[in-house]
Amino acid sequence: MKSMKIASAAMLAMVGLGFAASPASAATGTTKEGTATVTFKQGDDFQLESVPSFAFLTTVTPGEYSINATNLTGKSIEVYRNYKLGMMSNSKNKVHVTISDLRYDTNKTVAVGKFSIGGKSLVGTGASKLLYTDKEITDGVTGKANYYNKAITSAGIGFSSTAVGVDDTLTATITYTAVAASTPN
Numbered sequence: 001m002k003s004m005k006i007a008s009a010a011m012l013a014m015v016g017l018g019f020a021a022s023p024a025s026a027a028t029g030t031t032k033e034g035t036a037t038v039t040f041k042q043g044d045d046f047q048l049e050s051v052p053s054f055a056f057l058t059t060v061t062p063g064e065y066s067i068n069a070t071n072l073t074g075k076s077i078e079v080y081r082n083y084k085l086g087m088m089s090n091s092k093n094k095v096h097v098t099i100s101d102l103r104y105d106t107n108k109t110v111a112v113g114k115f116s117i118g119g120k121s122l123v124g125t126g127a128s129k130l131l132y133t134d135k136e137i138t139d140g141v142t143g144k145a146n147y148y149n150k151a152i153t154s155a156g157i158g159f160s161s162t163a164v165g166v167d168d169t170l171t172a173t174i175t176y177t178a179v180a181a182s183t184p185n
Contacts, residue, residue: 046093046134049078049147051176054155062162066114069155076149077176079137093134096177101125102159102170112172114158118150124158131176 052075056067077095097117101109112124122129137150157172164170 046178047080048095048176048178049080051077051174052152053174056157060164060166064158064160066158067156072152072155075152077132077137077152079148079150079178081134081138081146081148094179095131095137096128096179097122097131098128098175098177099125100173100175102172104164104168104170108163110159110161110164110170112157112159114156116154116156118152119154128177
């Protein structure tokens with residue numbers, strides 16, 4: 001009987017060691033890999049990234065003012081397009097411009113009679129007018145770049161006032177808006 005107890009104890013010890021070693025050996029050597037895929041799709045995004053401001057300088061001559069902008073170096077309209085060149089050749093998007101009244105002395109205003117950018121007459125106060133089509137902004141551009149710059153080579157403003165004086169500073173807000181092609185010019 002004593003030999004049977006020793007044999008049983010030995011058997012239990014071997015079984016116990018076998019169970020302890022089994023989980024560790026089953027986990028070794030198992031490796032799996034997955035992938036990460038990034039796909040760039042075409043979109044209809046047409047966003048204004050940067051737009052210019054202008055400075056006009058003149059002397060006081062009561063009456064009609066027609067002034068050209070000074071220091072146009074580096075002035076441009078930058079547009080981001082989320083689609084390939086040639087895909088939107090029908091000028092789907094446009095940039096419109098609106099200018100507010102000129103303001104000065106806290107609560108005084110002067111209506112803008114004429115406003116132009118890049119030789120395009122944009123009318124005056126409150127009128128929303130086409131500045132550039134998508135095609136005009138991207139003309140001559142090649143490659144896959146999505147950022148396009150349209151250099152501004154001229155800007156002018158015209159208004160009438162007998163009330164402004166030396167050292168007055170008149171300020172207007174120019175609003176540039178990216179719009180869909182269905183928007184009238």
